[in-house]
Amino acid sequence: MERPSLEHLETPAALVDLERVDTNLRRVDAYARQHGLRWRPHTKTHKVPELAALQLRAGASGVTVATPHEAEVMASIARDVFLAYSPVGAARLERLMRLPATVQLSVGLDSLEALEGLSAAAKKAGRTVGVLVELDLGMRRVGVQLPADAVALARAIREAEAVEYCGITFYPGHVRSPVKEQGSSLLELSTHLTGFLEALSGGGLLPQVVSGGSTPTLWRSHEVPGLTEIRPGINIFNDRNTAAVGACTWEECAYSVLATVVSTSVPGQAVIDAGSKALAKEEGFTPSGGYGALLERPDVVIRSISEEHGLLDLTGTEWRPRVGDRVRVVPNHVCASVNLHERLWAVRDGAVEGAWTVAGRGWGAP
Amino acid sequence: MERPSLEHLETPAALVDLERVDTNLRRVDAYARQHGLRWRPHTKTHKVPELAALQLRAGASGVTVATPHEAEVMASIARDVFLAYSPVGAARLERLMRLPATVQLSVGLDSLEALEGLSAAAKKAGRTVGVLVELDLGMRRVGVQLPADAVALARAIREAEAVEYCGITFYPGHVRSPVKEQGSSLLELSTHLTGFLEALSGGGLLPQVVSGGSTPTLWRSHEVPGLTEIRPGINIFNDRNTAAVGACTWEECAYSVLATVVSTSVPGQAVIDAGSKALAKEEGFTPSGGYGALLERPDVVIRSISEEHGLLDLTGTEWRPRVGDRVRVVPNHVCASVNLHERLWAVRDGAVEGAWTVAGRGWGAP
Numbered sequence: 001m002e003r004p005s006l007e008h009l010e011t012p013a014a015l016v017d018l019e020r021v022d023t024n025l026r027r028v029d030a031y032a033r034q035h036g037l038r039w040r041p042h043t044k045t046h047k048v049p050e051l052a053a054l055q056l057r058a059g060a061s062g063v064t065v066a067t068p069h070e071a072e073v074m075a076s077i078a079r080d081v082f083l084a085y086s087p088v089g090a091a092r093l094e095r096l097m098r099l100p101a102t103v104q105l106s107v108g109l110d111s112l113e114a115l116e117g118l119s120a121a122a123k124k125a126g127r128t129v130g131v132l133v134e135l136d137l138g139m140r141r142v143g144v145q146l147p148a149d150a151v152a153l154a155r156a157i158r159e160a161e162a163v164e165y166c167g168i169t170f171y172p173g174h175v176r177s178p179v180k181e182q183g184s185s186l187l188e189l190s191t192h193l194t195g196f197l198e199a200l201s202g203g204g205l206l207p208q209v210v211s212g213g214s215t216p217t218l219w220r221s222h223e224v225p226g227l228t229e230i231r232p233g234i235n236i237f238n239d240r241n242t243a244a245v246g247a248c249t250w251e252e253c254a255y256s257v258l259a260t261v262v263s264t265s266v267p268g269q270a271v272i273d274a275g276s277k278a279l280a281k282e283e284g285f286t287p288s289g290g291y292g293a294l295l296e297r298p299d300v301v302i303r304s305i306s307e308e309h310g311l312l313d314l315t316g317t318e319w320r321p322r323v324g325d326r327v328r329v330v331p332n333h334v335c336a337s338v339n340l341h342e343r344l345w346a347v348r349d350g351a352v353e354g355a356w357t358v359a360g361r362g363w364g365a366p
Numbered sequence: 367m368e369r370p371s372l373e374h375l376e377t378p379a380a381l382v383d384l385e386r387v388d389t390n391l392r393r394v395d396a397y398a399r400q401h402g403l404r405w406r407p408h409t410k411t412h413k414v415p416e417l418a419a420l421q422l423r424a425g426a427s428g429v430t431v432a433t434p435h436e437a438e439v440m441a442s443i444a445r446d447v448f449l450a451y452s453p454v455g456a457a458r459l460e461r462l463m464r465l466p467a468t469v470q471l472s473v474g475l476d477s478l479e480a481l482e483g484l485s486a487a488a489k490k491a492g493r494t495v496g497v498l499v500e501l502d503l504g505m506r507r508v509g510v511q512l513p514a515d516a517v518a519l520a521r522a523i524r525e526a527e528a529v530e531y532c533g534i535t536f537y538p539g540h541v542r543s544p545v546k547e548q549g550s551s552l553l554e555l556s557t558h559l560t561g562f563l564e565a566l567s568g569g570g571l572l573p574q575v576v577s578g579g580s581t582p583t584l585w586r587s588h589e590v591p592g593l594t595e596i597r598p599g600i601n602i603f604n605d606r607n608t609a610a611v612g613a614c615t616w617e618e619c620a621y622s623v624l625a626t627v628v629s630t631s632v633p634g635q636a637v638i639d640a641g642s643k644a645l646a647k648e649e650g651f652t653p654s655g656g657y658g659a660l661l662e663r664p665d666v667v668i669r670s671i672s673e674e675h676g677l678l679d680l681t682g683t684e685w686r687p688r689v690g691d692r693v694r695v696v697p698n699h700v701c702a703s704v705n706l707h708e709r710l711w712a713v714r715d716g717a718v719e720g721a722w723t724v725a726g727r728g729w730g731a732p
Contacts, residue, residue: 004457004732008456008457009457009732010455010457010458010461010729010730010732011455011457011458011729012729013729044673044674066673066674067674085628085639085674086628086629086689088626088627088628088639088689088690089376089377089626089639089690090374091370091374091375091376091377092376092377092626092639095376110629110631111629111630111631111689113688113689113690114628114629114689117690136631136632140632141629141632141637141672141675141677142628142629142631142632142637142675143629143631143632144631145631145632145633149631173672260454260455260458261454262451262452262454262480262508263452263476263477263480263507263508263509264477265476265477265502265508265509265510265511265515266502266506266507266508266509266511267511271507271508273451273454273455273458276646276648276702277702277705280642280647281646281647281648281702282642282647283649306507306539307410307432307701307702307705308410308432308433308451309507309508311507322479323452323454323477323479323480324454324455324479324483335673336642336643336647336673339643339673339706340705340706340728341728342727342728343732355732361708362706362707362708363376363377363378363379364376366370366375366376366709366721
């Protein structure tokens, strides 16, 4: 493929700032080393094996994936793959079991039904799969609810064929603030986790791996008792939500969508060619609202969005773009935006250095 | 590709009920014939040339697209392609001008800047492109604001090289109700439109084509004065929003996402493997809220959603699904959901009849 110039790139186009990615990866690796934690980045954010390879070279100990297809794609560069998702259903299990035998696969699950299916599939495939008990530490999405349930499930894993009990996993998606707050705080989560750890330990099921964490809680992971591994996804790129909660600065946002102004006919706004099919319609939790903001003018917000239109709110700025001008938008939620693009353009010093295919999109060939 | 059975299809999977599609297409064609309107379906809903071909065979007079890449894809089956989007930017224009010479291309635009770019590109490419003046009839997204501006732009189109003035276009995305209502009603829109028509007519610029309409307003299009063409997109599939506003029945919903229950650990809910990356996170305007509902149990709503998880609210039902059970979800906004899938599975009488690639996704090869 010919390498287009940034100026000539057709919009909307997803851009990745390579220097910022390097900085973000060095920072998380330094943090993990300082606190004796392993980091296993969640690759659902980028779904690009080349970027996962960068993370492994930067010090990551393995990768996390959300789907069997992401596992397939990441198996090309990673030996140690953790599926942070209950593998339910014959077709999903078959896809997982077709992973190269060299891949050390582990999964998180929260039910006997999921365990039984996995054990049978692994036995049939002649492989051993690591299993982590998924805990609910307050998010109320998935995960076992009570310490006694975790003990029962861990015991069932010990007794099942073709699987190995490795420990526990959780995702604190409800804790959005990296600073101490009322309500769903990291302290509450830690108390909850301690209850699970004591019950498992008392039952002779001390978890070797205690895997958790998200990007918003990333820099406070060392406060979580017993944690051995963190799994941040977003922090490779960061986004407007992450900056809003204070887990990154605006200058650490490495991902943006290049867009063109296509209309200025309605007073007080300019319309760009990046809408919900390029940025994703994610309301986010920035006080100023909207669906994203301009990288170089973070006070200019995407006030509303439809499939191929983003409406820049110009009521709070003197700036008046013209039809044909180009801007870069930092979306609220980067994972959802990346998933809408076939490729990401790697940019360094304002020039396109290459492109990656977002190979892990979708759920794989039938 | 081997044809999988519906029972063995890996989830999440996008399903299209062929019989319902046939019914939906016959209904719109009969309506258009009855009222002497042409229908030019917006193919951004499905982005599948094979489905556009079905629409043309059912009586459509051409296709509508939102992006130059959709135009490329639809050019394989349609001779008459309308880009309902201002073609701004060199790369977009180049892609458009590379369409086969046999394609009769027209575009909508609302600025002199867009017109100048298009005229120059068309002249260079040696083709003539039809142009429709895009009007704002109250949505306040794009479109010229005043009748005098429409006259000026139409006159400029008449005078520009390599383009032809064809008429006017609008999208009434702000009129959501197919029944008469207060506020943004079809009546207000019609009054507004009449003002534009009178000014253009008075200026010797009577539009040959008056193209407008959406799915929510579809069945009242004949009430709009001077309308010659409708461009419904969603009505081929319909969705939860369309049913909510009364523009279709639940039984006319032809699209659903097949999903598997992966967790029931949190009381009062069941978690499925279709989240925002399969259904799209579109809040919609159904009074009961949520992001979708079960095709066979429309009272069971997807209460909240994250990337690979959808949370079914079971608080209002006795039904208790088990891990491994499969359900079909009708999303709020079908266009956004389709755009997340690589392929759509065509289903008839409960069996998979084939699959279509969603070829128009993204913005095309660089």
